[in-house]
Amino acid sequence: MTTNAELLATYRRVLPSFVSPYFAEPISIERGQGSWVWDVEGHRYLDFFGGVLTTMVGHNNPKVTAAIQEQAAKTLHTSTLYLSPPMLRLAEQITERSGIPDARVFFTTSGSEANDTALLLATSFRSSNQVLAMRNSYHGRSFTTQAVTSHASWSSTSISGLQVNFVQGAYKLRSPFADLDDDTFTKACVNDLVQLLDMTSAGDVAALIAEPIQGVGGFTVPPDGFFGAMKKELDNRGILFIADEVQTGWGRTGEHFWGYEAHGIVPDILTFAKGVGNGITLAGCVARAEIMDTIDVLNFSTFGGNPLSAAAGSATLDYVIDNDLQGNAKRMGERFHATMAPVADDTDWIAELRGRGLMWAFEICHPGTIEPDPARTVAVLEACKDQRLLVGKGGLYGNVIRLAPMLDVSADELDTGIAALRSAISSIT
Numbered sequence: 419m420t421t422n423a424e425l426l427a428t429y430r431r432v433l434p435s436f437v438s439p440y441f442a443e444p445i446s447i448e449r450g451q452g453s454w455v456w457d458v459e460g461h462r463y464l465d466f467f468g469g470v471l472t473t474m475v476g477h478n479n480p481k482v483t484a485a486i487q488e489q490a491a492k493t494l495h496t497s498t499l500y501l502s503p504p505m506l507r508l509a510e511q512i513t514e515r516s517g518i519p520d521a522r523v524f525f526t527t528s529g530s531e532a533n534d535t536a537l538l539l540a541t542s543f544r545s546s547n548q549v550l551a552m553r554n555s556y557h558g559r560s561f562t563t564q565a566v567t568s569h570a571s572w573s574s575t576s577i578s579g580l581q582v583n584f585v586q587g588a589y590k591l592r593s594p595f596a597d598l599d600d601d602t603f604t605k606a607c608v609n610d611l612v613q614l615l616d617m618t619s620a621g622d623v624a625a626l627i628a629e630p631i632q633g634v635g636g637f638t639v640p641p642d643g644f645f646g647a648m649k650k651e652l653d654n655r656g657i658l659f660i661a662d663e664v665q666t667g668w669g670r671t672g673e674h675f676w677g678y679e680a681h682g683i684v685p686d687i688l689t690f691a692k693g694v695g696n697g698i699t700l701a702g703c704v705a706r707a708e709i710m711d712t713i714d715v716l717n718f719s720t721f722g723g724n725p726l727s728a729a730a731g732s733a734t735l736d737y738v739i740d741n742d743l744q745g746n747a748k749r750m751g752e753r754f755h756a757t758m759a760p761v762a763d764d765t766d767w768i769a770e771l772r773g774r775g776l777m778w779a780f781e782i783c784h785p786g787t788i789e790p791d792p793a794r795t796v797a798v799l800e801a802c803k804d805q806r807l808l809v810g811k812g813g814l815y816g817n818v819i820r821l822a823p824m825l826d827v828s829a830d831e832l833d834t835g836i837a838a839l840r841s842a843i844s845s846i847t
């Protein structure tokens with residue numbers, strides 16, 4: 419039997435030092451079924467992170483696995499040079515669901531590449547390299563998406579062809595306007611946006627890119643309607659709004675299919691990745707034809723929308739819709755919140771419980787303060803593992819525990835996870 423320790427030695431020997439596994443004793447997941455996974459040593463865990471919200475409708479989902487197997491036996495790859503039925507079917511599903519009128523979709527292989535495409539479109543459409551992004555954002559690892567990422571610990575370069583300004587408001591707990599009620603907070607952030615535009619921009623600004631709920635940033639949730647208020651100011655100046663739905667799409671937030679819907683707006687451009695392929699590489703960028711067709715030369719992503727990933731994508735989306743998983747996310751989210759809100763209130767080192775649907779986070783701080791406590795956060799992560807529960811970590815200071823159960827998690831599984839989480843929390847002093 420291969421052991422976790424043997425695999426860790428190989429990991430350290432052949433991968434770069436900037437990737438790093440969770441846990442003091444990292445594990446290798448050998449197989450999964452539904453919400454459960456088994457490591458190479460045979461230990462079973464409840465998976466409430468899905469490899470960063472990417473396994474979305476359960477491991478080895480029978481419908482998705484069958485669609486992949488069926489397609490794999492036909493052809494794995496053809497590219498946009500040919501008329502691929504799986505790609506066209508998925509494109510129809512996504513454009514229809516996007517909410518964007520006269521929508522076109524360009525498939526890519528990662529969220530970073532999807533956001534690159536969105537920035538390429540917006541800067542070309544507006545003939546401007548000026549872009550706005552939210553503070554505490556994460557949009558990817560590529561050269562352009564690093565420029566719109568606002569986390570010192572994830573920003574590997576300051577060099578960019580984009581000129582970027584970062585807007586207030588996505589992360590209320592640490593905002594200078596944190597003490598204001600939601601409406602006044604939104605107004606203050608809009609006023610700041612106006613000042614930013616008046617004082618720091620030169621001519622036209624291309625776009626604001628934003629995650630409706632920040633993922634890597636620790637599931638920070640701005641007030642409902644926040645981006646609607648922002649977009650009014652953007653619309654006044656012709657500035658495009660790019661919704662990065664990489665973590666918030668496909669019903670994950672429960673109340674809505676897309677995160678942007680909580681703000682009463684329709685974005686000009688939408689990007690997606692992660693969950694839609696249930697683990698198969700699939701991402702893309704949706705925009706109305708007027709914007710998409712700004713690119714009037716040839717453009718091509720070799721693997722984007724290949725038949726295998728498209729078949730996985732359609733099967734995943736069918737499963738989400740046929741089983742009303744958005745509804746399940748809403749119900750399970752409410753169940754989670756009802757039990758865990760009192761626990762968070764009673765635990766003096768939990769500064770905030772936030773989220774919605776099946777995206778929940780605990781911000782962990784020194785008791786009674788908002789001073790980040792990354793050491794205690796690691797202890798919670800390890801304690802959850804000891805309880806056989808896999809959760810994620812994140813946040814600006816690495817002091818946020820993130821939970822994102824499968825969209826089809828059952829009430830029993832959720833309750834099992836909640837019990838494990840409660841034991842983990844009570845084991846920490």
Ligand code: PMP
Pocket residue numbers: 470527528529530531533556557558559629633634662663664665691692701
């Ligand atoms: N946008 C968001 C909101 C993300 O969370 C991520 C990945 N964590 C990305 C973009 C980048 O996606 P990828 O890792 O597939 O390039």
